[in-house]
Amino acid sequence: MKNQLTALEKDVMIDDMQDDATPFDKLREECGVMAVYNHPDAARLTYWGLYSLQHRGQESAGIASADGQQVNDIKGMGLVSEIFTDDVLARLPGHMAIGHTRYSTTGDSALLNAQPISVESTRGLIAIAHNGNLVNLGNSRERLERDGAVFQTTSDTEIIVQLIAHSKCSTLVDCIADSLAQVDGAFSIVMMTRNRVFAARDPHGFRPLSMGRIPGVDGAPDTFVFASETCAFDLLHAKYERDVEPGELVMVSEDGVTSRRFARETVPTASCVFEHVYFSRPDSRVFGRWVQKSREEMGRQLARESGVPADLVVPVPDSGVTAALGYAAESGIPFNFGLIRNHYVGRTFIQPEQRVRDFGVRMKLNPVRSLLDGKRVILIDDSIIRGTTSRKIVRMVRAAGAKEVHMRISCPPTISPCFYGVDTPSKKDLIAANHSIEDICKFIEADSLAYLSLPGLTHSCTTGEPVDGLSPASFCTACYTGEYPTQWVDVSEILPAGAAL
Numbered sequence: 001m002k003n004q005l006t007a008l009e010k011d012v013m014i015d016d017m018q019d020d021a022t023p024f025d026k027l028r029e030e031c032g033v034m035a036v037y038n039h040p041d042a043a044r045l046t047y048w049g050l051y052s053l054q055h056r057g058q059e060s061a062g063i064a065s066a067d068g069q070q071v072n073d074i075k076g077m078g079l080v081s082e083i084f085t086d087d088v089l090a091r092l093p094g095h096m097a098i099g100h101t102r103y104s105t106t107g108d109s110a111l112l113n114a115q116p117i118s119v120e121s122t123r124g125l126i127a128i129a130h131n132g133n134l135v136n137l138g139n140s141r142e143r144l145e146r147d148g149a150v151f152q153t154t155s156d157t158e159i160i161v162q163l164i165a166h167s168k169c170s171t172l173v174d175c176i177a178d179s180l181a182q183v184d185g186a187f188s189i190v191m192m193t194r195n196r197v198f199a200a201r202d203p204h205g206f207r208p209l210s211m212g213r214i215p216g217v218d219g220a221p222d223t224f225v226f227a228s229e230t231c232a233f234d235l236l237h238a239k240y241e242r243d244v245e246p247g248e249l250v251m252v253s254e255d256g257v258t259s260r261r262f263a264r265e266t267v268p269t270a271s272c273v274f275e276h277v278y279f280s281r282p283d284s285r286v287f288g289r290w291v292q293k294s295r296e297e298m299g300r301q302l303a304r305e306s307g308v309p310a311d312l313v314v315p316v317p318d319s320g321v322t323a324a325l326g327y328a329a330e331s332g333i334p335f336n337f338g339l340i341r342n343h344y345v346g347r348t349f350i351q352p353e354q355r356v357r358d359f360g361v362r363m364k365l366n367p368v369r370s371l372l373d374g375k376r377v378i379l380i381d382d383s384i385i386r387g388t389t390s391r392k393i394v395r396m397v398r399a400a401g402a403k404e405v406h407m408r409i410s411c412p413p414t415i416s417p418c419f420y421g422v423d424t425p426s427k428k429d430l431i432a433a434n435h436s437i438e439d440i441c442k443f444i445e446a447d448s449l450a451y452l453s454l455p456g457l458t459h460s461c462t463t464g465e466p467v468d469g470l471s472p473a474s475f476c477t478a479c480y481t482g483e484y485p486t487q488w489v490d491v492s493e494i495l496p497a498g499a500a501l
C-alpha cells in the first residue's frame with residue numbers, strides 16, 4: 001500500500017545507521033569528588049573513595065595530596081584502578097588529599113583537563129576537584145586572561161580556581177567565598193591548599209556533596225572526609241555527618257571545621273532529581289535521602305500509574321533493578337533477571353570505530369531464554385534518552401521468545417538537555433523531545449510504553465522517609481520540563497575560539 005517511508009520509519013533507519021557508527025554514544029555520567037583531611041594515608045583513603053565513585057566518571061581520574069608544605073598531584077586517563085598502584089600512591093604523601101573521577105561536560109576528554117586542577121596563587125598552590133558545570137560564564141575567562149591568568153585547561157572548573165588566585169580579598173577564605181559568589185551553575189567542589197581542605201556547593205545545590213568523619217583512635221584527632229556520594233564513606237568506615245548545604249563553604253584546618261555562607265542571596269533549592277533516577281548508587285544517601293528508597297518507590301508508583309497484566313517483571317540492569325523490584329512488589333507480578341549484564345565490559349572494549357549493528361548492547365546484556373520464552377514481560381528501565389538501548393533490548397527479549405513486551409520507564413520523558421554536569425545529547429537527539437510516546441513505543445517496537453509522571457517522580461523521592469528541607473519542589477526537573485532553575489547559555493559559545501570542546 002505504501003512505498004513512501006513514514007517519519008518514524010526514517011528515524012528507525014537513521015537510528016540503525018547511527019548504531020553502526022556510534023554504538024556507545026549516548027547518556028553519560030558526570031563526575032565524582034572526594035577529600036580527606038587528617039589521615040596519615042590520605043591519598044590511599046581518597047583512592048578507595050574514588051573507587052566507590054567510579055560509576056560517576058570513567059574518562060580520567062586524579063589525586064592531589066598535601067603534607068603541610070607541598071601539594072603533589074597525579075592524574076591519568078582511564079579508570080582509578082588503571083592509574084593508581086601502590087607505587088603511584090607512595091608518590092602522594094601527606095595527611096590531606098582530594099580526588100576526582102571525570103566525565104567531561106566542558107572541555108574535551110584529555111589529560112590536560114583531568115582533575116584535580118592545581119593553580120599557583122600568591123597564597124600558594126590551590127587544587128580543585130569539581131562535579132557540575134558552570135553556566136553564564138560571560139567573558140570571565142577573557143577578563144582573567146587580561147589580568148594575567150594563564151589557563152592550563154579548557155574546562156570550566158579552572159575558572160573557579162583562577163578567580164580565587166586573582167581575587168584581591170585579604171584572606172584566602174574571603175577570596176574563595178568572593179569567587180564562588182561570582183559563578184553561576186552547578187558546582188559541588190573540594191579544594192585543597194598545602195594545609196587546608198575546603199568543600200562547597202552552589203546555592204541551588206544541584207549536585208550532592210556529603211561530609212563524614214572517622215573517629216580518631218586513642219585520643220587522636222578525627223579524620224574528616226567529603227564525597228559526592230556516601231557510598232564512598234563505607235569502605236573508609238567513615239560515618240555520614242551531614243550534607244554540605246547549598247551556598248555553604250566548609251573549611252577544615254588545624255583549628256577544626258568552620259563554615260560560612262558564600263551565597264549573597266538565597267535561591268530555591270534545585271537538587272538534580274536524576275541523581276535519584278539514575279546516577280547515584282542505591283547504597284548512597286543523596287540530598288539526605290536513600291537512593292534505594294526513592295528508586296523502589298518510583299517502581300511502585302509506576303505500577304500504580306500504568307500497570308499492565310503480565311507474567312514477569314524484568315529489569316534492564318543495572319540502573320533499572322531497584323525500580324523493577326518496587327514495580328514487582330506493588331503489582332504482585334514475579335520479578336526475575338531476564339537480562340544478564342556482563343560486568344567485564346569496560347572502556348577498553350568501547351572503541352568508537354566498532355561498526356557492528358547492535359553489538360554494543362548485545363555485548364553488555366544477554367537474555368535468559370529459559371525465563372522469557374512464552375511470557376508476557378514488563379521491562380523496567382530508568383530512562384530513554386535516544387531510544388537505542390530500549391529498541392535493542394525489546395528486540396532481544398522478543399527474540400528470546402517473549403509473547404508480549406511492555407516497557408515501563410521510571411522517570412518522565414527526557415525532553416531537554418542538562419547544563420548542570422550531565423552530558424546528555426542535544427535536543428535534536430533526545431527521542432522524547434521530538435516524538436510522542438506513541439511514536440516512541442512504535443520505534444522501540446514494544447507492545448506498550450509508559451513513563452512515570454513528574455508528580456509521581458518527585459513524590460517518590462520524598463515520600464515515607466521525611467528529610468529536613470527536601471520536598472517535591474526542591475528538585476531540578478529541567479530535563480523533563482525544559483524549565484531551567486538558572487539562566488543558561490551553551491558553554492561552547494563562551495569558551496574562546498580554539499578551545500577544544
Ligand SMILES: O=P(O)(O)OC[C@H]1O[C@H](OP(=O)(O)OP(=O)(O)O)[C@H](O)[C@@H]1O
Nearest residue numbers: 026317318319383384385386387388389
Ligand atoms: O535511550 P538510550 O540513549 O539508549 O540510553 C538509555 C539507557 O542509558 C542508560 O543506561 P547505561 O547503559 O548507560 O548504564 P547502566 O548500565 O548504568 O544502566 C539508561 O539507564 C538507559 O538504559
Ligand SMILES: NC(=O)CC[C@H](N)C(=O)O
Nearest residue numbers: 030031104105106131132
Ligand atoms: N561532569 C562533571 O561534573 C564535569 C566537571 C567539569 N565541568 C568538567 O568538565 O571537567
Ligand code: SF4
Nearest residue numbers: 272274418476478479
Ligand atoms: S537538567 Fe536534569 S539531569 Fe540536569 S540537573 Fe536538572 S534534573 Fe538533573
Ligand SMILES: [Mg+2]
Nearest residue numbers: 317318319320
Ligand atoms: Mg541503563
